[in-house]
Amino acid sequence: MEFFVKKILVLHTGGTIAMSEDEHGAVAPGAENPLNKFSEAFTDQLDLVVENPFNLPSPHMSPKEMLSLAQRINDAANNNFFGVVITHGTDTLEETAYFLDLTVTSDIPVVVTGAMRSANEIGSDGLHNFQTAILTAASDEAVGKGVLVVMNDEIHTARYVTKTHTTNVATFRTPTFGPIGLVFKHKVRFFEQLLRHTALPIDHVCEQVFLVKAYAGMEPDFLDFLASQATTKGVVIEALGAGNLPPKVLPSLQKLLDQNIPVVLVSRCFNGVAQDVYDYEGGGVQLKKLGVTFCHGLNGQKARIKLLVGLSAGLAGSALKHFVSDAVS
Numbered sequence: 001m002e003f004f005v006k007k008i009l010v011l012h013t014g015g016t017i018a019m020s021e022d023e024h025g026a027v028a029p030g031a032e033n034p035l036n037k038f039s040e041a042f043t044d045q046l047d048l049v050v051e052n053p054f055n056l057p058s059p060h061m062s063p064k065e066m067l068s069l070a071q072r073i074n075d076a077a078n079n080n081f082f083g084v085v086i087t088h089g090t091d092t093l094e095e096t097a098y099f100l101d102l103t104v105t106s107d108i109p110v111v112v113t114g115a116m117r118s119a120n121e122i123g124s125d126g127l128h129n130f131q132t133a134i135l136t137a138a139s140d141e142a143v144g145k146g147v148l149v150v151m152n153d154e155i156h157t158a159r160y161v162t163k164t165h166t167t168n169v170a171t172f173r174t175p176t177f178g179p180i181g182l183v184f185k186h187k188v189r190f191f192e193q194l195l196r197h198t199a200l201p202i203d204h205v206c207e208q209v210f211l212v213k214a215y216a217g218m219e220p221d222f223l224d225f226l227a228s229q230a231t232t233k234g235v236v237i238e239a240l241g242a243g244n245l246p247p248k249v250l251p252s253l254q255k256l257l258d259q260n261i262p263v264v265l266v267s268r269c270f271n272g273v274a275q276d277v278y279d280y281e282g283g284g285v286q287l288k289k290l291g292v293t294f295c296h297g298l299n300g301q302k303a304r305i306k307l308l309v310g311l312s313a314g315l316a317g318s319a320l321k322h323f324v325s326d327a328v329s
């Protein structure tokens with residue numbers, strides 16, 4: 001029987017996993033990504049093709065870079081790659097991972113990973129995460145699971161995972177649902193499966209989609225400002241509790257909706273799903289009647305990515321509402 005060597009595309013994009021610490025403890029990128037030294041590590045079992053599309057701290061990442069990654073992955077899927085590993089800074093990793101989840105049209109495993117400690121720090125987690133991400137991307141069970149985030153021996157879905165700690169290596173968690181698999185010493189095990197959605201291929205990104213967090217005593221100024229800007233394409237609001245807002249902002253929401261600017265609501269709570277439960281002034285029942293779209297199950301930054309992808313794909317009106325409101329669609 002012919003021995004089939006799986007071809008894995010590795011895309012290094014920067015972040016702490018590609019950085020080192022200096023003698024004063026400051027962490028920064030160097031001229032060479034330290035992970036490039038380890039590309040040979042799996043060559044007898046896998047054919048690793050390594051590319052360095054950019055070397056950015058992830059706060060420098062934007063939907064334009066995310067789109068170029070999606071295009072490269074779609075291209076790789078058509079060229080006999082079994083899977084893809086992306087190394088990425090952790091600050092915005094969940095946004096890139098979810099963007100790819102929504103826009104990569106193939107079923108091949110796509111695994112995003114990063115590190116909380118840079119390459120030369122004691123207890124550095126980069127190489128281990130890189131290795132387990134490769135193991136996952138090469139596993140037959142990862143096919144058709146959507147984009148995955150592998151960190152600290154856990155496998156999370158791009159749709160629900162979030163960064164929960166500023167520095168701890170166990171920072172990536174999936175509130176409400178939990179991880180869907182684990183990486184054992186030499187094996188990948190899945191325990192759950194996500195309801196899949198159909199990806200939306202896009203060829204450009206419309207970036208003027210804003211994210212606003214609600215708080216006690218919120219004044220309408222910021223939403224009014226967004227409503228006054230001709231460039232505003234959409235607004236996501238992290239609302240209070242089950243999905244409520246201070247009454248003072250209702251006229252600003254009306255101004256946005258009157259201009260057909262979609263307003264999407266999620267909860268600022270760490271767990272749970274925004275719903276139209278309360279019928280007091282500013283409560284979810286009234287917000288829904290006003291025309292606000294409730295996004296079920298995503299956090300604010302991911303609802304923003306979903307709205308941005310929907311708008312970039314040309315969706316509008318009820319089609320956009322349906323796409324954004326259901327995390328599964």
Ligand SMILES: NC(=O)C[C@H](N)C(=O)O
Nearest residue numbers: 015016057058089090091
């Ligand atoms: N751990 C990390 O990667 C954090 C870093 N600031 C980044 O996202 O690029």
